[in-house]
Amino acid sequence: MEVILRPSAEAAVRLVARIVARELRARPNLVLGLATGRTMEGVYRELIRLHREEGLDFSRCRTFNLDEYAGVPPTDERSFRHWMQEHFFRHVNLRPENVHLPDGMAPDLEAECRRYEEAIRSAGGVDLQLLGIGVAGHIGFNEPLSSLQSRTRVKALTPMTIRQNAAWCGGEERVPRRAVTMGVGTILEARWCVLLALGSEKAEVVARAVEGPITSMVPASALQLHPRCTVILDEEAGGRLALKEYCRWLFENEPEWDAFRREDRP
Numbered sequence: 694m695e696v697i698l699r700p701s702a703e704a705a706v707r708l709v710a711r712i713v714a715r716e717l718r719a720r721p722n723l724v725l726g727l728a729t730g731r732t733m734e735g736v737y738r739e740l741i742r743l744h745r746e747e748g749l750d751f752s753r754c755r756t757f758n759l760d761e762y763a764g765v766p767p768t769d770e771r772s773f774r775h776w777m778q779e780h781f782f783r784h785v786n787l788r789p790e791n792v793h794l795p796d797g798m799a800p801d802l803e804a805e806c807r808r809y810e811e812a813i814r815s816a817g818g819v820d821l822q823l824l825g826i827g828v829a830g831h832i833g834f835n836e837p838l839s840s841l842q843s844r845t846r847v848k849a850l851t852p853m854t855i856r857q858n859a860a861w862c863g864g865e866e867r868v869p870r871r872a873v874t875m876g877v878g879t880i881l882e883a884r885w886c887v888l889l890a891l892g893s894e895k896a897e898v899v900a901r902a903v904e905g906p907i908t909s910m911v912p913a914s915a916l917q918l919h920p921r922c923t924v925i926l927d928e929e930a931g932g933r934l935a936l937k938e939y940c941r942w943l944f945e946n947e948p949e950w951d952a953f954r955r956e957d958r959p
Contacts, residue, residue, distance in 0.1 A: 694922045698940035702891045702927040709889050710739035721753040726822030729773045737781040744785045751787045758794040759833040760874035771862045795873035806845040822883035826890050829853045830898050830911035834874035841915045843876030877915050886922040890930040900933035
């Protein structure tokens with residue numbers, strides 16, 4: 694796991710978007726794993742800007758979202774499909790047939806989970822998976838005590854997650870209680886995982902995930918097992934790290950970040 698500390702939320706968001714852009718330009722048929730939520734809003738805004746101003750081409754890219762609420766139709770403003778459509782899909786040249794989310798309205802959700810796993814396999818697996826982290830330590834909707842080998846499945850949400858998502862859904866009573874989510878094991882099969890965390894409210898769980906023990910109580914800690922995982926933080930999200938000075942040093946000194954440093958210079 695490589696942890697990169699950037700001086701601001703804007704710098705962290707810009708770096709994640711530029712990683713996606715670099716990979717997409719190098720491999721136009723990239724299989725991109727997507728996440729929803731406030732943390733990702735800035736990433737999608739920057740990718741939209743790169744599409745409009747620099748011609749970043751999504752026409753051959755295929756996308757797979759991490760999760761979707763169970764029992765919520767795609768036209769519902771609470772659904773992740775609706776959120777992705779409004780915040781990203783309709784602003785770039787992704788082909789509708791290349792966009793994939795779990796179907797939370799499927800009559801047989803277990804069969805839908807198996808279908809989604811097969812769709813990912815048929816695409817050749819996820820090349821680059823974007824991730825956020827919940828305050829409970831979840832990635833996707835893999836709540837605490839999730840198996841670290843779990844596959845796409847239906848998961849009941851914890852009270853903490855329900856409270857965290859209340860503003861999104863218009864109140865706690867409107868937050869669905871279950872979701873279809875890629876499993877931890879499914880996520881770990883992506884070739885590169887990039888996790889973005891912003892703000893002081895994420896500082897404690899980030900420190901537990903990247904510097905603490907690997908435990909199902911913090912599902913994101915399983916990313917320590919991944920052969921290529923990059924965690925990108927702003928100063929506030931990295932505020933509880935024991936090795937934060939080293940994390941600052943990495944971006945400024947490691948050769949793999951040379952091109953990104955050059956773009957940061959005026």
